[in-house]
Amino acid sequence: MNSDKGSACRQLNRLAQALDQQIDTLSDDEIIAEAAVLHGDAEKAARETRDLIQGVISKCGRRRLEAARRAYDAQITGARSNVVRLPLERKLAVIERVAAGDFGKQLTLAARNGSATETDIDSLLDDLVKLGLIDEEGNEP
């Protein structure tokens, strides 16, 4: 550490420590009186401070919620069959092959002409795995 910088750091540490101790020596009434001087209105200072705390609580709550959503989404994605990770053309080929059996042709047509989204296709593939019509990799069981 550069000695000048180290010296400045020590000076600022001493300053912080001394002020910190001064704050401790003030009674509650003196703190409120200080707020009236510094903010013009102690009530306003108190309200602002409550808002600062509430702001952090709200932000942390939102972050926790988003993290929970991400974890849920990851769980859902992780629970899906391997077949949904295949390229789109291969997914369509799997559906066509299955539909060529007892499945109706409408689904195949919808998938082929693009009126079904890839999400729809993935859901269908998941269902086919659950029904035992294909295995995890999209092959006939």
Place this chain on the structure above:
Amino acid sequence: MHRPAERAYLDTTAFIAALGTLTDADRIRLRYRAASLAPGTGMQGDDLFQEAVRRALEREDGRRCPCDVPVPAFLSNVMRSIASAEREKYARQVSLDPNDNDCPAGDPHPSHVLDSANARIDLQRIVARLEELFADDPQAQAVLIGTMENWTPVEIRDLEPMDDLQYAAARRRFRRAILNEFGKDGKK
């Protein structure tokens, strides 16, 4: 043989509830403590205060409030720890600026001597700017310099002769100026 009882900690819900029970004086004292600790951290006091609450809520670095420690005392320690670590961090940064020791006049705000490009603050410039803050008040400036140099009250009053009342008033002006300068983001 008795095993020592494990220390109990407030969970997030209990910590939030405890924050809600703080008195106005508790909250304002915490906020002023944050402003006192802010110089050299690159943060304003209000930012430091919120950062401490956030780290406590998110239990960052394993920070958890023990059930037997009052929340204001816990948060005060978190703020002290953050402030000290930030100043140390900036003190350790190796400057690449050949004019590092220059202290150009006209910085907009003494707490924000922040090089945003490098996320670097120059502690020496903050000390210089603090001294400038009291340029028109030699008694408060003597309190500042004496405090930073760890002088006794007698030594401070040798630098700038003051009777007891004048010394107490100078300390008050010094404290209020710092709280005002390093508290809120931006000037009122």
